[in-house]
Amino acid sequence: MATRRNADGPITPIDRTVAGLAARQVAHGAVADLLASNHAFALEDALVQAGRDAALDGADTALARAIATATFRRLGFLKRVLAARLSQGLPEGQPRLVAVLATGAAQILDLNVPDHAAVDLGVRLAKGDPQLQHLSGLVNAVLRRIVRERAEILAEMTDPLAHNTPDWLAGRWRDAYGVETAQAIAAAHLAGAALDITVKGSAVEWAERLGGVALPTGSVRLHEVRSAVSDLPGYAEGAWWVQDAAAAIPARLLGVTSGQRVADLCAAPGGKTAQLAAAGATVVAVDRSAPRLERLRENIARLGLDAEIRVGNALDVEEPGQFDAVLLDAPCSATGTIRRHPDVAWTKESNDILRLAALQRRLFDRAAILVKPGGRIVYCTCSLEPEEGERQVRDFLKRNDGFERVPVMPDELGGLSAPIDAQGDLRTLPSQLDGTTPDQRGGLDGFFASRLRRKI
Structure with a gap:
């Protein structure tokens, strides 16, 4: 029998006797784990591990992901809704209870799930948990009240x-x-976010073939994907890879040409490595995570590309002045990715930004050592926080007078000027590319990128 370990309790058997219950057990467990984890890991990691332990099939895996994602996407609203319907407020110290109520409420308010299924299976979750059995009546009452008051609740989510x-x-x-x-x-x-892909060939042609749209930045956006990504035309042949439209811009700004030697620091999961290799560069991809680099290696092989892949700390790369260009996609708070990863908003703290900014500074200085005179650095982060973007570049230039900024130009973004700030750096926001024309709806991840040249 498949099992999963509770966030703060014993192993719970996965119940396959009731349709949909196993998926909800996995979603509930992943949410509870994150609420109790003190920011130890990401929702996707929790879902993957729990789904593997429970041996979920494809449909249940998708349902578990949808429920957990919807819960974190509206977690602030859901907490307010639940607190108003509990006589003693929301019991933050009981993550498993909060999780069963929040996942049930998310299904009722945000997903195309029958009300009776959301309520009944929420109650079953409680009854199957030794620490929540005595609260199953409370779960039933609260979720049924949310069903009755749904219109009123939705009207208040403004x-x-x-x-x-x-x-x-x-x-x-x-x-x-x-x-x-x-x-x-x-x-x-x-x-939320649409599915963006980067293609080797013509974006216009692949957009037509896949029923998507070609964005001004060069990516293809797919708004409705009704099958597994791996089943879409071109995937198995290595014609394209999944990559947010904003995340695809920094590698393009590096402007590499065939034969140039490029270091991709902090390279996993590998979308930017693929872009650089597809441009003909000799790429050295470095990351400290062996499992994530294995995914990168698999993707590079599927795409028919080549890169030198190194497991290790980018700070330890000792090849001064040996690279024509360096791409530094630095570890960051990832607050720019909340459209796709809503748990980020609830699993990060302000202290994380200060800690990561110190690491970014060290990595930036290492990139400066690696690049040749006349060579280029693109520094980028998927963060909305100035300490991880604009201020990093400002401080870098103050302590490295041998570098100069190379401003981003609108024609490099398909004519878009809004993402370019007064300094000539790239600053995309989730609210940009959000629907001003039919082919541009869907927003962007929040990204910062700055392009620098070593003068001497």
């Missing part, structure tokens, strides 16, 4: 910045971007 964003992040974005833009960012996070 301010995603104030009510669905952690206070510390909302304050940061107001300070960095102003109230109006911060509100637009929070609204974009609720909308």
Whole structure:
């Protein structure tokens, strides 16, 4: 019998006797684990591990992911809704109870799930958990009340910045971007993200073949994918790979040509490595995570590309002045990816940004050592936080006068000028490319990138 370990309790058997219950056990367990983990890991990792342990089939895996993702996407709203319907407020110290209520509420309010299934299976989850059995009546009452009051609740979900964003992040974005833009960012996070791909050939031709649209930045966006990604035309042949449209820009800014030697530091999961290799560069891809590099290696092989893959710390690369270009996609808080990974908003803290900024500074200085005179560095992060972007570049240039900024130009972005800041750096926001024309709906991950040249 498949089992999964509770966040703070004994192993629980996976119940396959009731349709849909196993998927909900996995979703509930992943959510509870993150709520109790003190930010130890990501939702995707938790889902993959729990789904593997439970031996879920494809449909149940997709359902578990949908429930857990919807829960974190509206977690702020859900907490407010639940707190208002519990006589003693939300029991934050009981993550398994919060998780069963939140996952049930998310199904009722945000997913195409029958109400009776959301309620009944939520109650079954509680009854099957030794620590929640005595609370199954409470779970039943709260979820049934949410069903009755759904229209009223949905009408109140009007301010995603104030009510669905952690206070510390909302304050940061107001300070960095102003109230109006911060509100637009929070609204974009609720909308989720389409599937973007980077293609080897013509974006226009692949967009037509796959029923998507070619974005101005060069990516192809697929709004409706009704099959597994690996079943889509061109995947098995290695014609394209999945990569957010914003994440695909930094490697293009590096402007590598055939035969140039390029270091891709912190390379996993490998989308940028693939771009550089497809451009004809001799790529050295470095990352400290062996499992993630294995995924990179598999993707590079599927794409028919070649790269030198090294497991190790980018800070330990000792080849001064040996690279024509360096791409540094630095480890960061990932607050720019909340559209795709809504758990990021709830599993990061302000101290994480300070800690990561110190590492980014060291990696930036290492990149400066590696690049040849006349060579280029693109520094980038998938973060909305200035400490991990604009301020890193400002401070780098202050302590490295042998480098100069090479501004990004609108024609490098298909004519888009909004993502280019006053300094000539790239700053994409989730609220950009969000629907001004039919072919541009769907937003972007929040990314920062700066292109620098070594003068001497």
